[in-house]
Amino acid sequence: MTELHSGPTTGPGPRRSRAALTWAWVGGVVAVALLGTALWAGLRPVDDAGAAAVVVTSAGPSPSASPTPPKPKPKPSPAAYSLPSLPAPDIDGILPRGLPRAEVSTLANLPGSVAEPTDARIPVWTEPDVTRAPVLALESLYYDAEARWLVLERRPGWVKVLIPYGRGALPSDDPEKVNGSAGWLRGSDVDLEREERSVVVDLSDRTVTVEHADGTSDQRAAAIGAPATPTPQGLTQVFTVTEAVNTGLSVFLSMQSESLDGFFGNDYAATALHVGVGQGQAVSNGCVRLTGADFELLTDLDPGVPVLVKA
Secondary structure (H helix, E strand, O other), rough: OOOOOOOOOOOOOOOOOHHHHHHHHHHHHHHHHHHHHHHHHHHOEEOOOOEEOOOOOOOOOOOOOOOOOOOOOOOOOOOOHHHHHHHOOOOOOOOOOOOEEOOOOHHHOOOEEEEEOOOEEEEEOOOOOOOOOOEEEEEEEEOEEEEEEEEEEEEEOEEEEEEOOOOOOOHHHOHHHHHOOEEEEEHEEEEEEEOOEEEEEEOOOEEEEEEOOOOOEEEEEEEEEEOOOOOOOEEEEEEEEEEOOEEEEEEEEEEOOOOOOOOOOOOEEEEEEEEEEOOOOOOOEOOOEHHHHHHHOOOOOOOOOOEEEOO
């Protein structure tokens, strides 16, 4: 007779069917495939049209484009001109039109320098601009004196100077344009020199004051122009110290009468300081007269020394 008993089972458990194992394997494969597809689709870049784009990786950051350096500005082309053909100021001539005016009205506003030419003849412009042709030439010698011109203004590469003599117009045509003409010179055409001397002609006090380079000054009584032929006012400069036919040794200024087209049979009416009578009175044709002893204070002045004639 067969014996039955109960208790724990120590052998293998029940076996799965072959069909169940097959379906489990297929499901795993499908799950792995779906997971790989999802990961690939989520990581790939997509362009604007929804299509996959190619990913390119690099070891470092993308280099930025180098900025294009600005092109240098072309240098202006100088205007052509013939230096020998340019007119020079003449005591009985009229200066070219378009020259700027000397707008400085006090000695304190001056740069305190004079310009000396580096060549026998140098060009003068109406503006500091080489693309325009110069209209005038200044020469290095006037009446055997070495030229020096009062500097009115300085700019990079340029200086504005008072034209040494000549008139912008005849007094009978336009007395306001007779004096005060200026011009622009290239800085390379001149040497600059300090000038600390000056002269002030006071028409109200009828005096001449000389400021010396050492800071001292001398004031002397003078005769000035008569009411009908007044001494012209404004900023001027010593033009030259030379002998004149009717006044002897004279300090000629870069200005002329604004009431007379000429006198003593000449086609000019240059204004000068010289020896004469009438100190303290308004009696001359426009010149300034000093005694012989007082005039000695002026004889060593060089061209270009500023002279201010004020009311």
